[in-house]
Amino acid sequence: MLRIAKVLLSGLLLLSATSLYAEDISREQIKGLDEQVQDIKKDVIDLTADLSRLEEKLLFPSNTHVSIFVSLAEGDDFRLDAVQIKLDNKVVSHHLYTFRELEALQKGGVQRIYTGNVKTGDHDLVVSFLGKAPAGGEYQRSASYKLNKNVGPKFVEVKLAGPNAGSQDISFKDW
Amino acid sequence: MRLRYYASLFGLLLCSAVLGADEEKHPELRDLFFGEALFHAYQDEYFTAITRLDTELGQYYALDEPQLDPFHFHIKQAEFSVGDLELSYRMHQRAGRAIQAVLEGDVRPSVRNEAAYRLAKIYMQKNEPVNALHIIESMTGEIPERIQVEEAYLRSQVYIAVGKFAEAVVILRDLQDEDSLEGFAAYNLGIALIQNGQEKEGIMQLEKVGTLASNDPAVLAIRDKANLTLGYRMLENGAPQFAANYLERVRLDGPFSNRALLGAGWVKVSLGQFDKALVPWSLLHKRSEIDTSVQEVMLAVPYAYGKLDVYGKAALMYGHAMDVFGREVDSLDASIRSIREGKFLQAVLREESKQDPNWLINLRDLPETPETRYLMELMASHDFQELLKNYFDLAELRAGLADWLQSLDVYEEIIDIRRGYYTPLLPVVEKEFKTLDTRIKLRLEQRDRLEQRLKGMLISRRPEYLATADERAAVDTLAKIRTYLDAHPKFKTAENMERIKRLQGVLHWRVNTEYDERLTEAYENLRLLDEHIDKLNRIYHSFIRTRQAATQSYEGYTIPIQMLRTRLQQAQQKLNAVMARQGRMLETLSINELDRRRKRLEEYQVKARFALAESYDRATKKQQQERETQ
Numbered sequence: 001m002l003r004i005a006k007v008l009l010s011g012l013l014l015l016s017a018t019s020l021y022a023e024d025i026s027r028e029q030i031k032g033l034d035e036q037v038q039d040i041k042k043d044v045i046d047l048t049a050d051l052s053r054l055e056e057k058l059l060f061p062s063n064t065h066v067s068i069f070v071s072l073a074e075g076d077d078f079r080l081d082a083v084q085i086k087l088d089n090k091v092v093s094h095h096l097y098t099f100r101e102l103e104a105l106q107k108g109g110v111q112r113i114y115t116g117n118v119k120t121g122d123h124d125l126v127v128s129f130l131g132k133a134p135a136g137g138e139y140q141r142s143a144s145y146k147l148n149k150n151v152g153p154k155f156v157e158v159k160l161a162g163p164n165a166g167s168q169d170i171s172f173k174d175w
Numbered sequence: 176m177r178l179r180y181y182a183s184l185f186g187l188l189l190c191s192a193v194l195g196a197d198e199e200k201h202p203e204l205r206d207l208f209f210g211e212a213l214f215h216a217y218q219d220e221y222f223t224a225i226t227r228l229d230t231e232l233g234q235y236y237a238l239d240e241p242q243l244d245p246f247h248f249h250i251k252q253a254e255f256s257v258g259d260l261e262l263s264y265r266m267h268q269r270a271g272r273a274i275q276a277v278l279e280g281d282v283r284p285s286v287r288n289e290a291a292y293r294l295a296k297i298y299m300q301k302n303e304p305v306n307a308l309h310i311i312e313s314m315t316g317e318i319p320e321r322i323q324v325e326e327a328y329l330r331s332q333v334y335i336a337v338g339k340f341a342e343a344v345v346i347l348r349d350l351q352d353e354d355s356l357e358g359f360a361a362y363n364l365g366i367a368l369i370q371n372g373q374e375k376e377g378i379m380q381l382e383k384v385g386t387l388a389s390n391d392p393a394v395l396a397i398r399d400k401a402n403l404t405l406g407y408r409m410l411e412n413g414a415p416q417f418a419a420n421y422l423e424r425v426r427l428d429g430p431f432s433n434r435a436l437l438g439a440g441w442v443k444v445s446l447g448q449f450d451k452a453l454v455p456w457s458l459l460h461k462r463s464e465i466d467t468s469v470q471e472v473m474l475a476v477p478y479a480y481g482k483l484d485v486y487g488k489a490a491l492m493y494g495h496a497m498d499v500f501g502r503e504v505d506s507l508d509a510s511i512r513s514i515r516e517g518k519f520l521q522a523v524l525r526e527e528s529k530q531d532p533n534w535l536i537n538l539r540d541l542p543e544t545p546e547t548r549y550l551m552e553l554m555a556s557h558d559f560q561e562l563l564k565n566y567f568d569l570a571e572l573r574a575g576l577a578d579w580l581q582s583l584d585v586y587e588e589i590i591d592i593r594r595g596y597y598t599p600l601l602p603v604v605e606k607e608f609k610t611l612d613t614r615i616k617l618r619l620e621q622r623d624r625l626e627q628r629l630k631g632m633l634i635s636r637r638p639e640y641l642a643t644a645d646e647r648a649a650v651d652t653l654a655k656i657r658t659y660l661d662a663h664p665k666f667k668t669a670e671n672m673e674r675i676k677r678l679q680g681v682l683h684w685r686v687n688t689e690y691d692e693r694l695t696e697a698y699e700n701l702r703l704l705d706e707h708i709d710k711l712n713r714i715y716h717s718f719i720r721t722r723q724a725a726t727q728s729y730e731g732y733t734i735p736i737q738m739l740r741t742r743l744q745q746a747q748q749k750l751n752a753v754m755a756r757q758g759r760m761l762e763t764l765s766i767n768e769l770d771r772r773r774k775r776l777e778e779y780q781v782k783a784r785f786a787l788a789e790s791y792d793r794a795t796k797k798q799q800q801e802r803e804t805q
Contacts, residue, residue: 025763027302030558033760036753037565038266043746044572045222049230051579051739058586058732063724069207100218109214110207120717151720155207175207 064117065153068093068125070160072105078139078162079132080105085114085158086126087147092116110157118154123147127158127170139163143170205248206231216256221264222571228257251286255293262297265565271297284316292318292326295333300557304336324353331363340371358387358397365401369408381405385424398424399431406438415445433459433468440475449482464499465548467775473499474782477790486794493787500780507549507773511766519765520758523563524570553768562761569754576747583740586732593729601725608718615715622704629697638686641693646682653679 056065068085080102085093093114097105105111128142139162147156155175161167204210208231216224232253235246246253254276261270271294278290291314298307311330318326327346334343347364350356361384368377384401387394402424409418419442425435436459443452456479459472477492513519553559632640642650653675660667660675686693 025760025767027558030562030760033753033756034265034561034565035268037569037757038268040746040750040753041222041264041266041568041572042269043749044576045226045229047739047742047746048222048226048575048579049233050742051582052226052230054732054735054739055582055586058589058728061724061728063720069211071204071210101214104214104217107213107217108204108210109217110204110210111214112211157207 060115060117060153062153063151064119064149066114066116066118066123066147066149067112067153067155068114069110069155069157070095070105070113071108071110071157073159073161073165073167074108076106076160076162076165077134078164080129080160081132082130083113083158083160084128086124086128087114087116087118088123089126113158118147118149120149120151123149125156125172127172129160129170131162133163135163141169143172145172148174206245209246209249209253212253212256216260219263221260222568222575225257225260225264225266228253228260232257251282255289258293262293262300265561265568267297267301285319288314288316288318288326289322292322292329296329299329299333299336304333307333308337308339324350324355328356328360331360331367335363335367335370338370340367343367344371344373357389357391358384358394358401361387362397362401366404378405378408385421395426396430399426399429399435403431403435403438406435406442410438410442410445415442418442427458433462433466437468437472437475440472440479444475444479444482449479452479453483463548464503467772470500470503470776470779474779474786477786481786481790481793484793484797486790486797490787490790490794493783493790497780497783497787500776500783504773504776504780507769507776510549511769511773514762514765514769517762519762520566523566549769549772550765553764559761559764562757562764566754566757566761569750569757573747573750573754576743576750580740580743580747583736583743587736590729590732593725597725597729601722604722608722615711619708622701622708625704626701629694629701632694636690638690638693641690641697642682642686646686649678650682653682 060067066087070083072080080097082094082096084091084095095111095113101111123146125145125147126142127145129140131139133139141160145156147154157173157175159167159171159173161169161171208227212224212227212231215221215227231246235241235244235250238244241247241250258270261267275290275294278287278294280287282290291310295307295310298304298310307329311333314326327350331343331346331350334340334346344364344367347360347367350360351364353360361380365377365380365384368374368380371377381401381404385398385405387398389395389398402421406418406422406425409415409421419439422435422439422442425431427436436455439455440452440459443449443455453476456472456476459469460476462469464470464473473492473496477489477496480486480489480492554563628637628640631637639647639650657675660671
């Protein structure tokens, strides 16, 4: 019985997890399979990039392509709950935010909230958002913007700011 | 950070710091699409983030003047990020190559050292510490401040892994007071000292860790681990009297409590205090029968009772242990059968598994799924974690490929609908366009001629060009009258000739004196005309673009779609084969683990059976002796 204690003791001194599998699966086998998995991942990533390009060309040709992106002002600590995008008086996107999405925005990520097709010329873009202010109250804002669509694809960034940001609540930027 | 160390404490996967630099503060965003890739990366959506970044990098490098693309502001960060993301997505080979490229490039020491650090980390994850050592030792010059602590900690781990304990000790001594490594650097320092032959110092170091005051669960866990290590070390060194103190410090509700209670019992047994051994063991005896320490104590408790001459109780407890072991062996057999039937893999791929952090434990509640609690230890191993995560990744890729194949069918339908709509429409439009096109070209030529004439008039005056239609008609009429008069001399009076001359003079006066004014007006009219022509050109080009877009909306897709479909099908075949192999490996590992546990239980069963028989014999003998004494 004391032998068991000794076995346990020697195991405890190991810093990393001990390989627990039996001899019939070697580290080389695992490594070999891992390399195959990596190869297939690479294939699928390349393939997906090509498919995405085809999809964009087919569904959103550059002469009508419009994409709207949402970002948060730096250092903003308000909780964004939902964003609604209206284009030419029609709701084209309504998004409710998960915690992870909010966190990603707060770290500086930019969310593509809408991609669609519009004719060249001016279009009315109305952005509304709903959230909670750091103090706890409901925080709701709305702003409009004249989206001018030219020949090329149109990308508009909508930057949202909380009550303490010291900047405009909603600002627009053409890219 | 803390969670990561907590995970590593139990041998779980040590995740890489994805986009570590960016997590600290908002990077100034100069490219929207880089920001979009970050949005996915920050949510651990590695596949999407890599695809986006790869596309951006591909487009960037294909440009003739990439410095004009705003992406160039993020290029270095993007190169690192894609490597980091690939590492997180378990694509070590590709990540390694990407980072190696930066390492060999002409970059600042701080950039090169960050790349070296990440590459060394990859090698450590791949269990290639010698390669990691080679990279770490090639680092010279400035190390970015934000990775200094992590780099030093990694360096110490590399040194320990290759047996350079003295070097590890030097680094860990400096790191032991780092807040972010509280307990962990100190613990590793203790282990490194022991491994380096500095037993006494190592034990003193571990004692320090074993008495740390903290509310942090990770620090408390490492404190328990230090005490447990010390306790068993003392037992192994034949000093059970010291072991007890350490083992008693381990929390009763911590992850190491079962092993501590088991050890505490063995300490008492070593001192010959079997009755006192029963105190921790009885406590442990009541815990989950799945745990190896609990299973061991099921034999240890009756062993202690036997030593205390309480053979009857010992026999009963051995009997109970045999029942438990038998039940567990049956459960393990059923689990192995279930895995062989593919139920384990089916269960792990359930949608609910992704949402439930305790999915592995909860699998056991599903019908016909294996007893997963036995797999917890295996699950904690890095290799199994990697295999399982790769299996999940492959399942997601498989679903993605199926979606794309379905999408291609839809795209073909869209293309057919577009072709059906535009094909009869375009020839009519084309015909009308050609007529309009000819007229437009004619008007443009007229405009150009007009401009040429006006330019010429700036050099040499041509007032007659600016005469109005009425004036030109009047000039013509006067010329005709004059011709008539020449042909009919009877009407050619001096008065008539004087009148014609006067009228011609008036016209000449008017067009000459108003020449500058008329020329300016003509230029203004030309400018106005140009505005209309601009508008016309815009409409003209817009029409051409629309016509082109209409044609392009269905032309030129057939072959690319066919090729992509073939590639998708090939990828599907390859993926299915790799996924099947991956699944089989997971099943084999799980079965091996369950089999290992079953064999141990079978050994326990044999021991219990013999011990039971022995206890009965001793109990019987004791009863006989008592009867003989009476």
